[in-house]
Amino acid sequence: MKKILIAGGSGFIGKMLSEYFLSKGFDVAILSREKRDEKNIFSWDPQKEEMDENAFRGISCIINLSGASISGKRWTRKRKQEIVNSRMQSTDFLYEKLRTEKHEVDTFISASGVGYYGSHKDEWLDETSLPSYDFLSTCCRYWEESASKVSSLGIRVVIFRLGIVLSLRGGALPEFALPVKLFAGSPLGSGKQFISWIHHADLCSLFLKAAEDKNMHEIYNAVSPEPVTNRVFVKTLAQTLKRPMFLPPVPSFVLNLILGEMASAVTQGQRVSCKKNIEAGFKYQFPQMNEALKNIYAQNS
Template identity: 45%
Template sequence: MSKHILLTGGTGLIGGKLTEALLNKGHRVSHLSRTPSTHHGVTTFLWDVDKGQIDEACINGVDTIVHLAGANIADGRWTDARKKEIIESRTKSIALVYKLLKAKPQHTVKAVVSASGISYYGDKGDELLTETSAPGTDFLASCCLQWEHAVNMGESLGLRIVKFRTGVVLDANGGALTTLAKPIKLGFGATLGTGKQWMAWIHETDVIDMYLYGIENEQLTGEYNMVAPNPVTNKQLTKAVAKELHKPLWLPKVPSFALQLLLGEMSTVVLSSQKASAQKIEASGFKFKYPTLMWALKEIYAQNDS
């Protein structure tokens, strides 16, 4: 059955691909954006989160809101001002939408499907993380906790709430894999820190499929780890990428202290360990197209070669 979906963050790497997938399935799609857009088949409504401004017409006829908006965590050092921006871009944005829904009680919105991050759990070493595992205490964990709390406010409006705690998305066209692969392609790849930290990864196709699943499966509620069933360590991921690129790994590991000096607090992005379980989403009926790293990387690099 066709739905009308309103996306925040609809022009980002994931948002753009999800938009295309929704349109291809016959759904109607609208975006909330700070700037007008000419995306074919998509109506763009303007909002300004900092000023508390939003086009009230954006929710007309909408069934589901997908909340992907949020400042890039890797864009610049984590000053106090930057941390505030990272959190508020996620929390104030959904709060502004909820404020509009409260002001328009005749709205047709039934569900909110939101991004969150696997960083919710903090650095947990070798512990297998399920959705009931305790949150961490570092900045990114706190950010995810506040993000999810803001999204949960929709429950008081009678909305179905789904939150996907996203791992490292492997995508041929950007994001973490491009950053990891760049020095490897140049012959300067190396394991980061001890290399033993777990990387909860997921192929971008499975990311899009899981969002579609969350939108279309009206029985789905709560939080789910958006990760493949087979997590790997940083060393395993680095070696697998080098193998696919036919490049040697000859440099020693990059010491943790060097990364901390270079990146400051942001080093937790690459040094924290999250061995996250996909059992809950699989038990709900979701099927992964790329459950193993080997399959995922072969598809991505075959795509690049073609």
């Protein structure tokens, strides 16, 4: 039986992946900064460079999701430092442990985000498109550089630039849906910015493919084939939830006042291509936004 270790496995995506990989017959362990007396939960502290000595035992694949959340708190200078450092320290520490300890790890899958590309209008972006130099882009760039170092150890590295993961268990969807449910749904900013998204089931299948397919290497965009504008997204959400959408867009300056620089995460966007996944043989279960949302809310009813 294959055993995977998920760093940051206690979070939104980590929990989904743990359940999914278990359901596929894998043994799953997680690395968490919180000490818990549970089998298969190993503690670590990337900042202090400490890790349970048994964490790598029997592991053939590591999935790296660790990092301080980009939402929830205003992006002060200190918070931004924390967001970047938490990702680099965790990834650099995993690299160092893999370099210096005995292990059987042959695959390292790391998260990044489509924020790598920065803000764009409607041009399609693929894995070869250049990064931007705003905060999220810089954060993703540093994070990917840390993860890529692992390949110098002869370990296969796959980095996923994640779009917004759609699920009711966490992430951005419940936050987008709340005003819509309260009859106050409206586009954000210009409404023309693209949202690159992926249904949680497709995300899990994509991680499984990366864990098993030895031909997958380097960077892939974890997004669906049909990114939509913010306006279309909110409209489709309103239709799915059987709510009207009659309010004008919330202007960017209002969002900037409320959220500060973090507003850029919703007022700016990018239209990201998944062509490379399709060429690698990946088949999407939910390529279209309306079907994805219908499925997610049907599961919940």
